[in-house]
Amino acid sequence: MDSVVQLQRQLVDYTVQLFNEGLLDDQFNQLQQLQDESNPDFVVEVVTLFFEDSERLLDELAKALEQQSVDYTKIDAHVHQLKGSSSSIGAQRVQKVCIDFRNFCEERNIEGQVYLQLTCQKCLHQVKREYSLVKTKLETLFKLEQKVLAAGGSIPWPM
Amino acid sequence: MESCNCIEPQWPAEELLMKYQYISDFFIALAYFSIPLELIYFVKKSSVFPYRWVLVQFGAFIVLCGATHLINLWTFNMHSRTVAVVMTTSKVLTAVVSCATALMLVHIIPDLLSVKTRELFLKNKAAELDREMGLIRTQEETGRHVRMLTHEIRSTLDRHTILKTTLVELGRTLALEECALWMPTRTGLELQLSYTLRQQNPVEYTVPIQLPVINQVFSSNRAVKISPNSPVARIRPIAGKYMPGEVVAVRVPLLHLSNFQINDWPELSTRRYALMVLMLPSDSARQWHVHELELVEVVADQVAVALSHAAILEESMRARDLLMEQNVALDHARREAETAIRARNDFLAVMNHEMRTPMHAIIALSSLLQETELTPEQRLMVETILKSSNLLVTLINDVLDLSRLEDGSLQLELGTFNLHAVFWEVLNLIKPVASVKKLHITLDLAPDLPECAIGDEKRLMQTTLNVVGNAVKFSKEGSISITAFVAKSESLRDIRAPDFFPAPSDDHFYLRVQVKDSGQGINPQEIPKLFTKFAQTQTLANRNSNGSGLGLAISKRFVNLMEGHIWIESEGLGKGCTVIFIVKLCIPKRSNESKSPFLPNANHGQSSFPGLKVLVLDDNGVSRMVTRGLLVHLGCDVTAVSSSDECLHVVSQEHKVLFIDVCMPDGFEVAVRLHEKFTKRHERPLIVALAGNTDKVTKENCMRVGMDGVILKPVSVDKMRSVLSDLLEHWVLFDTM
Numbered sequence: 001m002d003s004v005v006q007l008q009r010q011l012v013d014y015t016v017q018l019f020n021e022g023l024l025d026d027q028f029n030q031l032q033q034l035q036d037e038s039n040p041d042f043v044v045e046v047v048t049l050f051f052e053d054s055e056r057l058l059d060e061l062a063k064a065l066e067q068q069s070v071d072y073t074k075i076d077a078h079v080h081q082l083k084g085s086s087s088s089i090g091a092q093r094v095q096k097v098c099i100d101f102r103n104f105c106e107e108r109n110i111e112g113q114v115y116l117q118l119t120c121q122k123c124l125h126q127v128k129r130e131y132s133l134v135k136t137k138l139e140t141l142f143k144l145e146q147k148v149l150a151a152g153g154s155i156p157w158p159m
Numbered sequence: 160m161e162s163c164n165c166i167e168p169q170w171p172a173e174e175l176l177m178k179y180q181y182i183s184d185f186f187i188a189l190a191y192f193s194i195p196l197e198l199i200y201f202v203k204k205s206s207v208f209p210y211r212w213v214l215v216q217f218g219a220f221i222v223l224c225g226a227t228h229l230i231n232l233w234t235f236n237m238h239s240r241t242v243a244v245v246m247t248t249s250k251v252l253t254a255v256v257s258c259a260t261a262l263m264l265v266h267i268i269p270d271l272l273s274v275k276t277r278e279l280f281l282k283n284k285a286a287e288l289d290r291e292m293g294l295i296r297t298q299e300e301t302g303r304h305v306r307m308l309t310h311e312i313r314s315t316l317d318r319h320t321i322l323k324t325t326l327v328e329l330g331r332t333l334a335l336e337e338c339a340l341w342m343p344t345r346t347g348l349e350l351q352l353s354y355t356l357r358q359q360n361p362v363e364y365t366v367p368i369q370l371p372v373i374n375q376v377f378s379s380n381r382a383v384k385i386s387p388n389s390p391v392a393r394i395r396p397i398a399g400k401y402m403p404g405e406v407v408a409v410r411v412p413l414l415h416l417s418n419f420q421i422n423d424w425p426e427l428s429t430r431r432y433a434l435m436v437l438m439l440p441s442d443s444a445r446q447w448h449v450h451e452l453e454l455v456e457v458v459a460d461q462v463a464v465a466l467s468h469a470a471i472l473e474e475s476m477r478a479r480d481l482l483m484e485q486n487v488a489l490d491h492a493r494r495e496a497e498t499a500i501r502a503r504n505d506f507l508a509v510m511n512h513e514m515r516t517p518m519h520a521i522i523a524l525s526s527l528l529q530e531t532e533l534t535p536e537q538r539l540m541v542e543t544i545l546k547s548s549n550l551l552v553t554l555i556n557d558v559l560d561l562s563r564l565e566d567g568s569l570q571l572e573l574g575t576f577n578l579h580a581v582f583w584e585v586l587n588l589i590k591p592v593a594s595v596k597k598l599h600i601t602l603d604l605a606p607d608l609p610e611c612a613i614g615d616e617k618r619l620m621q622t623t624l625n626v627v628g629n630a631v632k633f634s635k636e637g638s639i640s641i642t643a644f645v646a647k648s649e650s651l652r653d654i655r656a657p658d659f660f661p662a663p664s665d666d667h668f669y670l671r672v673q674v675k676d677s678g679q680g681i682n683p684q685e686i687p688k689l690f691t692k693f694a695q696t697q698t699l700a701n702r703n704s705n706g707s708g709l710g711l712a713i714s715k716r717f718v719n720l721m722e723g724h725i726w727i728e729s730e731g732l733g734k735g736c737t738v739i740f741i742v743k744l745c746i747p748k749r750s751n752e753s754k755s756p757f758l759p760n761a762n763h764g765q766s767s768f769p770g771l772k773v774l775v776l777d778d779n780g781v782s783r784m785v786t787r788g789l790l791v792h793l794g795c796d797v798t799a800v801s802s803s804d805e806c807l808h809v810v811s812q813e814h815k816v817l818f819i820d821v822c823m824p825d826g827f828e829v830a831v832r833l834h835e836k837f838t839k840r841h842e843r844p845l846i847v848a849l850a851g852n853t854d855k856v857t858k859e860n861c862m863r864v865g866m867d868g869v870i871l872k873p874v875s876v877d878k879m880r881s882v883l884s885d886l887l888e889h890w891v892l893f894d895t896m
Contacts, residue, residue, distance in 0.1 A: 008527055033875075046788065084851070085782060087872065
């Protein structure tokens with residue numbers, strides 16, 4: 001019993017921390033609300049889809065930036081997709097860096113090619129970093145959830 | 160032998176006499192010959208002599224006379240007959256000519272005399288013209304002086320410069336000894352010496368304004384000669400034997416601005432004048448000429464005009480400066496206000512977040528506690544903790560709301576809820592407190608009160624709780640009764656709410672709630688103050704009262720938002736009081752299952768829209784999955800597609816709602832195609848846009864392609880629920896951003 005409570009407390013603390021750091025926002029709460037008996041793994045499914053989708057998009061972005069002549073329209077489209085996905089699951093910081101990325105791309109008329117390419121690569125770097133951060137954290141979160149469920153407790157969602 | 164008619168000289172001894180006669184005749188002849196020559200010469204020289212032929216005649220006459228005398232020379236001695244003949248001829252001719260000349264002269268001399276008269280006349284005329292020329296020149300010079308003076312005076316708008324320039328120029332133009340200006344003092348009873356020409360720092364003389372000489376000058380608009388001994392002229396010390404020059408004084412009208420404000424034209428009676436005194440140099444025997452006086456009068460008028468301009472300019476500059484100051488002050492105040500608002504908003508935002516975080520922890524852990532094994536008492540306690548914490552979260556939200564309420568940016572969250580349950584919940588919450596105070600509470604719900612209603616449940620609850628809470632707080636003993644019923648038209652028009660004209664109709668009703676207590680009552684005069692923020696009346700302040708006083712203010716605003724009215728009736732201190740509010744609620748068209756209105760964390764497994772066929776179009780996989788999950792959670796039958804072609808292929812009349820992500824490149828096009836495919840409104844699904852931002856352009860685009868509503872992504876469960884309710888009720892979504 002104690003361990004369950006402890007685990008649950010750990011889970012709660014961890015989640016609160018994620019919210020505090022701005023990694024997740026209210027949308028994640030909404031997702032958790034959608035999880036019920038008829039749809040018990042909803043959150044995990046959505047987040048897994050997000051991981052797959054994002055990794056695909058990040059690969060595309062990296063490839064696109066390595067081209068001789070970079071197609072910024074395509075890059076913009078990819079980032080837009082990533083932004084949409086991250087906002088759908090509530091990955092706030094990923095969303096934010098995507099917005100910044102798009103803003104940089106819009107200024108392409110003004111800056112020179114090389115500078116823009118470098119800037120885009122820097123943005124991509126940032127996105128990748130935020131993404132891996134949120135991925136690690138969410139994976140840890142899910143592991144904690146599993147532990148709680150295994151110990152016989154229930155997940156105190158939503159908050 | 161011819162007879163000799165010649166007379167032989169009797170006295171041969173008179174040869175001397177004859178010699179003298181001889182010589183005289185010779186010289187006479189000479190003179191007689193030279194005179195015409197001179198005449199001819201000079202006449203030839205001059206061209207204007209009109210009497211040429213007279214001259215010829217005269218010349219002939221003289222010549223003949225000369226000839227006669229010349230011939231006479233030969234007659235002194237023996238002479239021949241020829242000589243005699245010649246002599247006779249010449250004498251005859253001479254006689255003729257001289258007679259003719261004499262006759263002619265009779266005509267000519269009057270003419271010649273009249274020439275002289277004409278000459279005299281012309282000379283007079285010339286003299287007169289000269290005089291007039293002199294006058295005109297003087298006048299023209301005066302005019303020039305005036306123009307120059309005017310130009311000098313009018314080229315500056317500075318009062319001091321104007322007056323100084325006037326004096327200087329006048330002094331120069333008219334070569335004055337002294338020129339002085341007396342201005343009326345503020346009291347208007349005296350004239351003060353303000354400016355002089357020669358003296359640099361005039362001693363501050365004053366003379367009373369009612370002197371006869373001053374009145375004389377002020378009563379006429381002409382320059383008036385005054386005595387050098389009058390007090391206004393005695394500016395310089397009289398140095399003994401000098402005979403002072405003539406002095407002239409003229410009035411200078413001072414136009415005050417106020418003259419133009421009362422009527423259109425300044426009134427004569429309120430005119431003020433200054434006095435300008437001009438003194439000619441002493442001992443110069445100069446006199447004031449008319450043109451000089453005229454000059455002075457003209458200058459005085461010009462000075463008046465220039466002074467009035469200067470006064471107007473001063474006034475307008477002052478007004479402008481004042482306005483600029485006010486502008487600066489206002490700008491400063493505005494910036495301060497803006498800063499204050501920003502600071503307040505920042506503070507609220509931060510505090511909001513800071514307050515929510517521990518609240519989340521409390522709620523989460525209380526929920527956890529609920530899941531564990533508890534005794535019934537413990538369970539009750541935990542439940543109360545949870546409810547209180549939720550209430551507190553609501554309160555925190557409402558502190559933010561209040562600022563949003565004041566900005567006008569708060570909107571009600573409409574939803575279907577159980578109306579009866581609201582009141583029971585309030586009762587349950589307040590019962591513990593009331594029983595501690597031994598107050599008896601009754602709840603009376605009218606039989607015709609609908610069980611379900613559409614409105615902002617949370618805020619209705621908050622308002623009711625606030626009102627009831629106040630009743631409990633301010634009653635030490637007795638009972639409190641809560642009644643709720645549907646307000647009928649007659650009771651709607653209450654004299655206490657004179658500008659409240661509700662119009663009941665089929666789809667909404669007015670809920671009237673009365674909370675009556677038997678507590679302290681309120682002084683009727685204090686009632687208006689109660690609804691203002693943070694105000695607490697003196698009589699109510701006692702040990703037990705606490706709270707910031709926001710409650711009634713917030714409640715009033717909520718009631719207003721719900722298109723209602725709230726007021727308090729009390730007969731006075733000690734007679735209890737009744738709080739009444741009326742709010743507008745909508746009647747739900749379909750009966751919904753009741754759900755617990757209070758705990759937002761209650762299970763959401765219930766569906767509000769069983770079997771509703773919905774289509775979702777979104778090209779983003781994650782987004783699509785989330786929206787789908789959301790709708791499935793609400794019980795809908797969801798089909799999710801990722802391309803517009805697929806969407807148009809799949810869509811059918813059975814689908815009631817279509818959600819389109821308008822960030823897709825062809826999102827809007829789908830809406831257009833849909834309108835083409837389903838021409839009749841009831842055949843096609845309702846189209847709702849899921850948009851990433853809510854700016855005007857997006858909304859307009861959605862309206863343009865004929866969408867039925869727009870929602871901002873990401874969508875919460877509650878939001879989606881209310882959206883669907885609204886949609887299905889009204890067939891169109893109002894602004895739900």
